Amino acid sequence: xxxxxxxxxxxxxxxxxxxxxxxxxxxxxxxxxxxxxxxxxxxxxxxxxxxxxxxxxxxxxxxxxxxxxxxxxxxxxxxxxxxxxxxxxxxxxxxxxxxxxxxxxxxxxxxxxxxxxxxxxxxxxxxxxxxxxxxxxxxxxxxxxxxxxxxxxxxxxxxxxxxxxxxxxxxxxxxxxxxxxxxxxxxxxxxxxxxxxxxxxxxxxxxxxxxxxxxxxxxxxxxxxxxxxxxxxxxxxxxxxxxxxxxxxxxxxxxxxxxxxxxxxxxxxxxxxxxxxxxxxxxxxxxxxxxxxxxxxxxxxxxxxxxxxxxxxxxxxxxxxxxxxxxxxxxxxxxxxxxxxxxxxxxxxxxxxxxxxxxxxxxxxxxxxxxxxxxxxxxxxxxxxxxxxxxxxxxxxxxxxxxxxxxxxxxxxxxxxxxxxxxxxxxxxxxxxxxxxxxxxxxxxxxxxxxxxxxxxxxxxxxxxxxxxxxxxxxxxxxxxxxxxxxxxxxxxxxxxxxxxxxxxxxxxx
Amino acid sequence: xxxxxxxxxxxxxxxxxxxxxxxxxxxxxxxxxxxxxxxxxxxxxxxxxxxxxxxxxxxxxxxxxxxxxxxxxxxxxxxxxxxxxxxxxxxxxxxxxxxxxxxxxxxxxxxxxxxxxxxxxxxxxxxxxxxxxxxxxxxxxxxxxxxxxxxxxxxxxxxxxxxxxxxxxxxxxxxxxxxxxxxxxxxxxxxxxxxxxxxxxxxxxxxxxxxxxxxxxxxxxxxxxxxxxxxxxxxxxxxxxxxxxxxxxxxxxxxxxxxxxxxxxxxxxxxxxxxxxxxxxxxxxxxxxxxxxxxxxxxxxxxxxxxxxxxxxxxxxxxxxxxxxxxxxxxxxxxxxxxxxxxxxxxxxxxxxxxxxxxxxxxxxxxxxxxxxxxxxxxxxxxxxxxxxxxxxxxxxxxxxxxxxxxxxxxxxxxxxx
Numbered sequence: 001x002x003x004x005x006x007x008x009x010x011x012x013x014x015x016x017x018x019x020x021x022x023x024x025x026x027x028x029x030x031x032x033x034x035x036x037x038x039x040x041x042x043x044x045x046x047x048x049x050x051x052x053x054x055x056x057x058x059x060x061x062x063x064x065x066x067x068x069x070x071x072x073x074x075x076x077x078x079x080x081x082x083x084x085x086x087x088x089x090x091x092x093x094x095x096x097x098x099x100x101x102x103x104x105x106x107x108x109x110x111x112x113x114x115x116x117x118x119x120x121x122x123x124x125x126x127x128x129x130x131x132x133x134x135x136x137x138x139x140x141x142x143x144x145x146x147x148x149x150x151x152x153x154x155x156x157x158x159x160x161x162x163x164x165x166x167x168x169x170x171x172x173x174x175x176x177x178x179x180x181x182x183x184x185x186x187x188x189x190x191x192x193x194x195x196x197x198x199x200x201x202x203x204x205x206x207x208x209x210x211x212x213x214x215x216x217x218x219x220x221x222x223x224x225x226x227x228x229x230x231x232x233x234x235x236x237x238x239x240x241x242x243x244x245x246x247x248x249x250x251x252x253x254x255x256x257x258x259x260x261x262x263x264x265x266x267x268x269x270x271x272x273x274x275x276x277x278x279x280x281x282x283x284x285x286x287x288x289x290x291x292x293x294x295x296x297x298x299x300x301x302x303x304x305x306x307x308x309x310x311x312x313x314x315x316x317x318x319x320x321x322x323x324x325x326x327x328x329x330x331x332x333x334x335x336x337x338x339x340x341x342x343x344x345x346x347x348x349x350x351x352x353x354x355x356x357x358x359x360x361x362x363x364x365x366x367x368x369x370x371x372x373x374x375x376x377x378x379x380x381x382x383x384x385x386x387x388x389x390x391x392x393x394x395x396x397x398x399x400x401x402x403x404x405x406x407x408x409x410x411x412x413x414x415x416x417x418x419x420x421x422x423x424x425x426x427x428x429x430x431x432x433x434x435x436x437x438x439x440x441x442x443x444x445x446x447x448x449x450x451x452x453x454x455x456x457x458x459x460x461x462x463x464x465x466x467x468x469x470x471x472x473x474x475x476x477x478x479x480x481x482x483x484x485x486x487x488x489x490x491x492x493x494x495x496x497x498x499x500x501x502x503x504x505x506x507x508x509x510x
Numbered sequence: 511x512x513x514x515x516x517x518x519x520x521x522x523x524x525x526x527x528x529x530x531x532x533x534x535x536x537x538x539x540x541x542x543x544x545x546x547x548x549x550x551x552x553x554x555x556x557x558x559x560x561x562x563x564x565x566x567x568x569x570x571x572x573x574x575x576x577x578x579x580x581x582x583x584x585x586x587x588x589x590x591x592x593x594x595x596x597x598x599x600x601x602x603x604x605x606x607x608x609x610x611x612x613x614x615x616x617x618x619x620x621x622x623x624x625x626x627x628x629x630x631x632x633x634x635x636x637x638x639x640x641x642x643x644x645x646x647x648x649x650x651x652x653x654x655x656x657x658x659x660x661x662x663x664x665x666x667x668x669x670x671x672x673x674x675x676x677x678x679x680x681x682x683x684x685x686x687x688x689x690x691x692x693x694x695x696x697x698x699x700x701x702x703x704x705x706x707x708x709x710x711x712x713x714x715x716x717x718x719x720x721x722x723x724x725x726x727x728x729x730x731x732x733x734x735x736x737x738x739x740x741x742x743x744x745x746x747x748x749x750x751x752x753x754x755x756x757x758x759x760x761x762x763x764x765x766x767x768x769x770x771x772x773x774x775x776x777x778x779x780x781x782x783x784x785x786x787x788x789x790x791x792x793x794x795x796x797x798x799x800x801x802x803x804x805x806x807x808x809x810x811x812x813x814x815x816x817x818x819x820x821x822x823x824x825x826x827x828x829x830x831x832x833x834x835x836x837x838x839x840x841x842x843x844x845x846x847x848x849x850x851x852x853x854x855x856x857x858x859x860x861x862x863x864x865x866x867x868x869x870x871x872x873x874x875x876x877x878x879x880x881x882x883x884x885x886x887x888x889x890x891x892x893x894x895x896x897x898x899x900x901x902x903x904x905x906x907x908x909x910x911x912x913x914x915x916x917x918x919x920x921x922x923x924x925x926x927x928x
Contacts, residue, residue, distance in 0.1 A: 356804035
């Protein structure tokens with residue numbers, strides 16, 4: 001099993017002013033699962049775009065050999081024709097069309113120019129069987145969860161007789177169950193001779209599934225490690241990615257916990273779209289000054305729903321329950337009320353809900369507290385705004401040429417720092433951070449943890465929602481678990497383990 | 511609008527932080543400025559072109575005055591429209607609202623002899639109520655603005671015809687006509703300008719005061735920014751810009767002073783442009799319009815009262831459409847059933863030519879005004895050289911498409927360099 005299916009040699013890709021890739025080498029063997037790891041901006045996506053023809057031949061230097069033949073793709077169609085299919089992080093499905101229509105989009109099953117729907121749906125059904133998705137092929141995509149949509153993408157790839165399947169962060173948006181299913185499917189495909197290249201930030205998944213891993217850093221190949229033959233640890237991959245040994249993935253923190261600042265009692269939230277469905281049931285929660293509290297739960301457990309409904313009813317209908325701030329009951333009818341009472345919520349999806357991507361850093365930071373910059377609440381002092389934003393750029397270490405840089409062009413970690421700056425500028429007592437390190441690289445994660453510690457040291461209460469249990473165990477003083485809308489446990493850090501949390505997170509769901 | 515001497519191709523998104531000193535002008539700003547200043551360059555080219563084609567007639571005193579007076583109502587509509595487009599919506603009904611409000615004003619002033627200031631006030635309130643009606647359906651009920659205002663286009667047209675009973679109503683009281691069509695009195699008499707002949711002294715004084723205002727505010731902004739260590743234009747460029755804008759103001763005012771002094775609508779427009787520029791750039795409400803258009807969800811989760819913002823920009827549009835309606839009717843001295851026809855198209859075109867983005871979140875009041883003036887100069891210039899109306903229409907359509915195509919292209923180019 002050592003013959004080579006893909007060889008990329010000395011790939012160099014230059015953008016005006018930046019060398020995105022420099023002499024990158026990648027060798028993928030037939031029938032293996034090959035992981036590519038690297039921090040954001042390391043060049044992983046660029047490399048895959050070179051491979052799939054998004055950047056056509058001639059716009060880069062170097063040689064690509066696929067199945068023994070030199071490749072000169074001028075577009076995605078060329079590479080797909082050769083059996084190279086890439087599934088992007090942002091899924092490219094038409095939400096209103098059916099599963100079958102999506103699978104055969106651009107590859108319609110037609111006889112004499114007319115689409116044969118029976119053939120289409122039948123073939124789609126067989127493909128769904130193969131990927132283990134038990135859905136009717138005529139179901140619209142919009143009715144499926146992200147995990148199932150991912151499977152539809154893979155079915156679509158299989159319909160094109162894929163030989164090399166490339167997945168960019170396939171499990172980033174999936175819960176553990178769906179992730180496990182997806183990884184199982186990839187193993188299965190490997191058994192059927194399909195080679196996979198997987199880009200992932202989740203090193204535990206890489207360790208579990210990949211045969212070999214290539215590490216990129218700053219547009220160069222650092223090394224290719226064999227996970228099957230050699231003993232490779234996560235830490236070794238991480239040190240390759242960041243270029244230094246990471247003794248501690250989490251900064252040390254001595255908590256200084258004060259009085260209770262926020263208490264939520266008997267909190268119940270119903271879904272605004274599915275009539276009568278209870279998303280959060282009788283939840284009780286308490287946060288103290290200087291404390292970092294975790295909220296663990298599988299996807300769909302109601303974590304975001306709980307947080308957003310507390311944040312001025314930004315989610316949900318039929319909300320009941322009581323909120324106490326510093327011992328006094330408060331009513332939060334709108335996001336404005338919540339901000340006024342010192343509550344901040346940084347969203348899990350910063351591009352969709354957190355940032356105005358076409359605006360600059362300065363205007364994003366001021367967006368939630370413009371009144372603080374305005375004379376008598378009216379006219380914004382733009383000089384003061386510039387100064388404030390500059391201060392955050394420095395204290396939060398936002399890597400950008402200036403605060404006039406457009407946020408849409410920043411890396412994930414820097415975007416997250418802008419979001420955090422925005423909320424810190426509202427001067428909150430309670431910060432709810434929903435997946436604060438999702439999709440950002442290891443180095444930036446460490447910085448975010450340091451910021452969270454600093455906020456706690458300033459006497460703020462921080463509630464961290466995360467899918468990554470090691471992260472919660474690494475930074476939180478206390479962890480709540482949520483399962484199917486109910487708080488099923490409250491565990492001090494010292495007593496918590498991944499196993500005990502997972503037990504609580506799956507309790508009562510059957 | 512600065513054109514800093516930087517390498518345009520050096521658009522780097524992840525360059526390490528450079529100290530933001532007075533010289534730390536980033537390459538990104540250059541690209542952005544090229545995109546924004548393109549509209550002013552285009553305006554200059556179009557003016558130059560028609561000046562040559564018309565043998566200088568375009569810039570004659572009376573013609574400049576005509577361009578301003580004939581386009582005033584479109585420019586007023588464009589101010590309201592740019593706010594709506596920045597928020598990511600559209601208003602197709604403004605033409606009908608112009609017609610309806612002109613009719614309401616006519617009925618009040620002519621048929622019922624209501625004193626004109628009161629009648630004007632009532633008309634503006636009617637415009638506001640119309641805007642509130644549409645704003646309610648769009649913001650609170652959640653129907654796309656395209657549909658609501660398309661319905662409004664028909665509804666208000668029908669109401670216009672009902673109010674007028676399918677005939678024109680006029681004539682309007684003198685003050686209203688003066689506001690739409692008239693000129694300031696020559697309070698200080700004339701002054702000789704050598705070869706240029708006589709000109710109104712008061713108008714010239716207003717021009718000088720305007721220039722002093724430009725110099726003062728620009729200087730204050732610059733020194734304020736320097737105090738905070740922000741990037742500013744280098745001194746020669748700064749002075750050059752001030753000289754250029756001062757020259758333009760003085761040139762236009764001088765030409766107007768040589769004709770019949772300053773038109774009242776120009777004074778009105780000047781106040782509107784200044785007020786709305788301040789609103790969009792620096793007032794909290796104005797900044798929230800950009801936030802809503804840039805990312806609705808993010809604005810909501812930042813505590814912006816999104817629905818109320820959208821509601822009020824439609825109310826504002828209604829009031830401005832009412833004002834435009836009165837001015838248009840006053841200019842014709844009659845409110846007629848066809849008043850306002852297709853004004854919405856001119857206003858929308860002005861906003862997009864002026865650099866507004868189709869997706870929302872981007873746009874400037876001054877840009878919309880410039881866009882409106884480009885349309886106005888094309889109209890006027892082509893009629894000066896005796897072009898047919900179909901030719902004018904064709905050229906205007908082509909200019910609109912070209913302007914938006916340029917915007918999309920430059921955005922894509924900026925995106926490709928990532």
